[in-house]
Amino acid sequence: MSRRSLILALLAFCLASATASEARKRSQLPALDWGLRVGVAGVYNDNLLRLSGPDQDAFRRYDPGFRTPLETVDDAETEFTLAPSLIWRAPSNLMVNATYRFKAVQRSKNDITNYQTHSLSAAIRPRIKGYRWQVRAGLFTIPSFYLRVYRDRDLGLYDAAKFENWEYTGDVAVRPVESVWLSLLGGFGSNYYNERFTEYDGEYTELGTELRYATPWGPTLSGRYVRRVSENVGKDQSFTTIPADDRGVVEDNEYGDGDFNEDDFRLTLRSPIRVANKDVLDAALSSRIRRRIYTTDRSIELDPFHRGRLDSRWELTPSITWAPLAALDVDLYFTYEQRTTESDVEAVARVKDFVRHEVGLGLTYKIN
Numbered sequence: 175m176s177r178r179s180l181i182l183a184l185l186a187f188c189l190a191s192a193t194a195s196e197a198r199k200r201s202q203l204p205a206l207d208w209g210l211r212v213g214v215a216g217v218y219n220d221n222l223l224r225l226s227g228p229d230q231d232a233f234r235r236y237d238p239g240f241r242t243p244l245e246t247v248d249d250a251e252t253e254f255t256l257a258p259s260l261i262w263r264a265p266s267n268l269m270v271n272a273t274y275r276f277k278a279v280q281r282s283k284n285d286i287t288n289y290q291t292h293s294l295s296a297a298i299r300p301r302i303k304g305y306r307w308q309v310r311a312g313l314f315t316i317p318s319f320y321l322r323v324y325r326d327r328d329l330g331l332y333d334a335a336k337f338e339n340w341e342y343t344g345d346v347a348v349r350p351v352e353s354v355w356l357s358l359l360g361g362f363g364s365n366y367y368n369e370r371f372t373e374y375d376g377e378y379t380e381l382g383t384e385l386r387y388a389t390p391w392g393p394t395l396s397g398r399y400v401r402r403v404s405e406n407v408g409k410d411q412s413f414t415t416i417p418a419d420d421r422g423v424v425e426d427n428e429y430g431d432g433d434f435n436e437d438d439f440r441l442t443l444r445s446p447i448r449v450a451n452k453d454v455l456d457a458a459l460s461s462r463i464r465r466r467i468y469t470t471d472r473s474i475e476l477d478p479f480h481r482g483r484l485d486s487r488w489e490l491t492p493s494i495t496w497a498p499l500a501a502l503d504v505d506l507y508f509t510y511e512q513r514t515t516e517s518d519v520e521a522v523a524r525v526k527d528f529v530r531h532e533v534g535l536g537l538t539y540k541i542n
Contacts, residue, residue: 455495
């Protein structure tokens with residue numbers, strides 16, 4: 175090879191190396207990335223406070239014995255959501271995702287029931303395609319949630335009962351085969367009430383598992399079971415006996431032991447649906463069943479609302495998500511919810527049984 179040919183070969187090699195290095199720089203993803211979801215939804219809820227049929231009848235006939243600040247049993251509401259997220263491509267080929275989500279619910283006629291939620295979650299997993307494990311932790315809170323008017327029997331006064339909820343959760347997920355994810359779930363939380371109703375205060379722990387299976391023909395099926403054990407930590411503040419002038423009054427109040435165990439089952443089927451114009455809809459059908467057993471050892475005379483009580487609660491939610499644009503999702507859903515109560519005291523079912531329907535349409539704009 176001549177000297178000129180050697181020089182040309184060396185120059186070509188240097189140029190190719192420099193080009194490849196520049197291409198690698200251009201293709202390298204940043205260490206930090208971010209995203210944002212902004213949403214608004216219109217919702218109709220036909221039973222805001224989950225009132226029983228007899229309570230709704232008492233409201234409509236202006237029964238003086240049924241105290242409530244509600245303007246209507248049903249209401250239209252607007253939900254605003256804001257969810258910024260951060261992605262960190264960490265050392266050791268790891269990926270860390272963190273998301274904060276804020277939701278504000280505004281009712282059109284019953285603004286006393288407006289509320290907000292805040293959630294924060296973080297997950298870590300390998301930064302590879304087809305990763306096999308993930309660890310996640312989360313925090314959820316409702317600063318103030320209006321329940322309904324109850325009677326403070328210590329003072330003989332009726333007042334609004336509100337509570338603050340905090341919940342801390344975590345899960346470890348593994349993928350033993352390509353189409354299956356298995357998760358172990360755990361958490362604890364609290365519900366603390368306003369000063370008139372601290373006897374309701376409760377703390378709980380949770381432990382559960384989840385299975386997700388991606389079928390070969392497209393749909394994804396997931397099932398979850400969680401066992402919750404709740405202690406009514408404020409119960410010892412209440413009187414141990416009911417005053418004589420209250421023995422004929424049967425109502426849900428802070429007289430009682432609200433300890434319970436609950437089994438929570440969830441089943442979801444999700445499937446893409448291709449429509450005529452080649453758009454793809456994400457359709458889902460979710461069901462949730464909760465079975466709550468109150469565990470008080472107090473007599474039925476001292477605690478008629480909890481002794482021997484079993485609550486069965488069921489929800490069914492079909493939903494459809496459509497993405498007309500890459501940055502826009504349109505969501506439509508319907509929820510049916512009911513609770514039935516078994517108790518030796520007939521009045522318990524009259525107060526606690528309810529049926530509720532909800533329908534909503536939402537838009538979510540996505541950045542990154």
